[in-house]
Amino acid sequence: MSKTLLNKNNNNKFSELTAAEAKSMNAYCEDYKAFLDKAKTEREFAHEAGKYLEDNGFKPLESKDKLKPGDRVYTINRGKGVLAAVIGARPITEGVTIVGAHIDSPRLDLKPNPLYEDGHFAFFKTHYYGGIKKYQWTTVPLALHGVATLEDGTQIKISVGEKDGDPTFMVTDLLIHFAKDQMQKKLIEAIPGESLNIILGNAEYDGKDDEGEEIKEKVKYNILKLLSDKYDICEEDFISAEIEAVPAYKAKDLGLDRSMVAAYGHDDRVCSYGALRAVADLNRPTHTAVCLLVDKEEIGSVGNTGMRSRYFENTLAKIIDKREDGYSDLKLRETMSNSVCISADVCAAFDPGWPEAAEKHNIPVINGGLGVMKYSGSGGKSGASDAGAELMAKLRKIFNEGGIKWQAGELGKVDGGGGGTIAGFVANLDIEVVDVGVPLLSMHSPYESAGKLDIYMAYKGYKAFFDRKD
Ligand SMILES: [Zn+2]
Secondary structure, three states: OOOOOOOHHHHOOHHHOOHHHHHHHHHHHHHHHHHHHHOOOHHHHHHHHHHHHHHOOOEEHHHOOOOOOOOEEEEEEOOOEEEEEEOOOOOHHHOOEEEEEEOOOOEEEEEEEEEEEEOOEEEEEEEEEOOOOHHHHOOOOEEEEEEEEOOOOOEEEEEEOOOOOOOOEEEOOOOHHHOHHHHHOOHHHHOOHHHOEEEEEOOOOOOOOOOOOOOOOHHHHHHHHHHHHHHOOOHHHHHHEEEEEEEOOOOEEEOOOOOEEEEOOHHHHHHHHHHHHHHHOOOOOOOOEEEEEEOOHHHOOOOOOOOOOOHHHHHHHHHHHHHOOOOOHHHHHHHHHOOEEEEOOOEEOOOOOOHHHOOOOOOOOOOOOEEEEOOOEEOOOEOOOOOOHHHHHHHHHHHHHOOOOEEEEOOOOOOOOEEOOOHHHHHOOOOEEEEEEOEEEOOOOOOEEEEHHHHHHHHHHHHHHHOOOO
């Protein structure tokens, strides 16, 4: 391959796209925005992904006794994760190609006993999920999404605040006129976690309760009555519910030139959607392709729907059993040792509003292409999964030959903070892994921004990786 002396990959431009590529990019971004509006929680993403996979010829893994090259299968993990695979031509023990991303995003979860009345208002108490700047979550329109599971197993889906004509919800903030003390506080203290209470109503129930008793908290009771009428749930049902307050914003083009997309939950749906589209567009890959979409990344990849769970190994074992005429532990270990993975997660983009947080030679830029991060971590690479030079070389080759626009970088200034992804937990399974994702502005805020070129290159890059030949 011919080389230029200077690395051109760090100078990609939006205007370099051909008219045909720009058209594909715009069409892809329209699909992505529509998907984001339907999939604001991990459960909704898993549900929509299942439908998309079925529409694209994937069958539930348990419906197949044997697997042969070209077969398309998927499983849903407890309603909150997805594994989709296209069986490759080569024996599975030669390794699988994984693109792993997460489908959970920062938000406000309802507490187990959420509903209370105070000062003639009814509220939901929340417990924030993931790393948030708490002040960003006050006075923004919120919608409630989730499920309540009843004692008989019936699951009631709850979604209110998204449709035109729906009411909205919010956390209030102190008016500036009275905020002399608050304004002197540190950002981390100005909005205490226990003040993130969602306002639900102000009208009182007029009447006796369902046992004929006088009602003390009439506003709270009125809300219970409304919930009972609409969803047939009672206060105890919150114990077995998972209800999340998420920003009620729709995904929209950002800027007069429409070169970016603003949305809630780009992290990490911009990568998980790309991985989903890429796996569905495969025909007969050389190596079995696995799109792995996990939950709980934002709180440390814990739990049986997170990357640290045995779910991935267990599902891979079942695929090996059906593909290789029987399972053995050695086959599973061999498969994992020979596998390669892209940890598909977002990275931080250069923000001209905060240049001091970046090291300009090594921070990805918006619309500069897919961000390739050899390592993450903080300080002295603490907690980083550091991809080997050999894997980086393989990736360069795949991306350069596939016409993928990409850029290499790292996470902010050396001493400026840091972060991690699922990469470290994948690496623990003896799998080669590298972080590759879309650069974002305002990560973990209620409205994040990403460049359209990068959004599209995530899909193209993951597809090229799945299509690897060696
Ligand atoms: Zn993420």
